Amino acid sequence: MxxxxxxxxxxxxxxxxxxxxxxxxxxxxxxxxxxxxxxxxxxxxxxxxxxSLFSQEQNLVLRTAAPSTQRQEGNLWVIEGNLLSEGGASAEAEISTWGTTSRAISEYEPGATAPMGDSARVTVQENGDYRLESDVELTGTRGDRIFVTAELPPEFTLDNYETVLFSGSTTDSMAKAFFNTLTVTIPATVIPIVIAAFAAYALAWMEFPGRALLIAAVVALLVVPLQLALIPLLRLHLSIGIGKGYLGVWLAHTGFGLPLAIYLLRNYMVGLPRDIIECAKVDGATDFQIFTRIILPLSFPALASFAIFQFLWTWNDLLVAKVFLIDATGETTVMTNQIVELLGTRGGNWEILATAAFVSIAVPLLVFFFMQRYLVRGLLAGSVKGG
Incomplete structure (x- = not known):
């Protein structure tokens, strides 16, 4: 040893x-x-x-200024400017090579002069400055294309978040979907916790006929697949007039979350010291007083652990929202469904999709990190104790 x-x-x-x-x-x-x-x-x-934290070499397609900006210098028509600044690139970027055609984008070094047609020529410097000279007056509405290979410094932008959160377009705006998701998630988390807490206390500390059967039913409901109850529950909601709205989706999430909530809270409450409950009853406390003043404060870790699970599940839910929250106008669209819409309309705009996805996971991350200390305590107590 x-x-x-x-x-x-x-x-x-x-x-x-x-x-x-x-x-x-x-x-x-x-x-x-x-x-x-x-x-x-x-x-x-x-x-x-x-x-992204290091300088990167990229191939850019830039344009000179429009012919309308040209000026005459003697017998020459001249256009001057900076390719990088006019193309929206960083002022700290440096051009390593450039060209006038897509087949030869690295044909010239900075400072070299290249022909642009029969009567024009252009000179491009390392910092992006250019001078386009022509023997005849330039015509057209757009400038000539210049292909450059530039060393770009690290650059970050908040434009993606502005587009996602504040765009007026229905398919781009996540702000309304964000608040819609909060409207669904907060009640769908609070309602099952309140109901399950009362039920768990009754199953743990109150004696009544059929209690063992109710406990067995709760355990059995844990293994019922969610998909099995979707259509029957939707038909029930439609028949009583609460389908395709917030009330219907709240009740759906409550029904699907109650078995786990009751199971965890009941097992946790059974493990609380019996002496405290009996002393309170001897002092004349009612069951409601025992529940509110003793059981609930002591059960906070279990309540918090289930709240984390229910919040994360509801926030990230797509299936239940698709079934019980149907809205063709987009007024009640949640974030998961909004991201699906972005995949259809913005499938090639990965910067928009990445921003929308991160906005969607930011709140669950904050909730988890702030309440994670209660998660293990509540789950362990609710999983290994029983009576």
Whole structure:
């Protein structure tokens, strides 16, 4: 035994390594989503998010100013400007090579002069400054294309969040969907907790006929698939006039969440000290007073653990919202459904999709990190204790 004391078994190290690997696997895509939400479409298309903190070489298609800006200098018609600033690139970018056709985008070095048609020529400098000269007056409505390879510094933007949260377009705006999701999630979390707390106390501490059968029914309902009850429940809601609205989806989430809530809370309450309950009854406390003043404060870890689960499940739900919250006008669209719509309308705009997805997971992350200390305590107590 002396040789073993102070040493950790190999299983402990395996557990630690497994947890570390799971944390890394979870953090990497989340960090990539967060960083991508601040990048432009060109940056996402040309490089991975892991290289966003370093300067990157990118191929850009830029244009000179329109012929309407030309001025005459002697016998020449001249257009001057900066390709990078006019193209929206960073002022710190540097051009390494450039060209006048897509087949030869690296034909010229900075400072070289290239022909542009029969009577014009252009000179491009490393900082993006250019001078376009022509022997005849330039015509047209748009400038000439210049293909450049530039070293771009790290650049981040809040434009994606402005587009997602404040765009007036129904398919782009996540602000309304955000508040719609809160409207669904908060009542759908509070209602089952309130009902389950009363039911759990009754099943744990009150004697009445059929209690064991009710407990068995609650356990049996835990294994009933959600999809099995969707259509019958929707028909019931439609028959009583609460289908396709907030009330219907609240009651649906309440019904689907109650078995787990009652099971966890009942098992937790059974494990509370019996002496406290009996002393309160001897002092003349009613069941309601015992429940509100003793049981609820002591059961806060279990209540918080279920609240986390119910909130995360309801917030990330798509199936129940699709079935019980149908709205062709988009007035009650939740965030998960809004992201599905973005996949159809913005399938190629990965910067918009990344921003919308991160907005969707931000609130669950905050809820989890603020209440996670109660999660393990509530789950362990509600899982291993019983009576």
């Amino acid at each position: 002396a040789k073993i004391a102070g040493k950790k078994s190999g299983l402990v190290w395996a557990v630690h390594l497994s947890v570390a690997a799971l944390v890394v696997l979870w953090l990497l895509p989340t960090a990539g989503l967060f960083i991508s939400s601040f990048r432009t479409a060109d940056q996402i298309a040309t490089s991975g998010w892991w290289s």
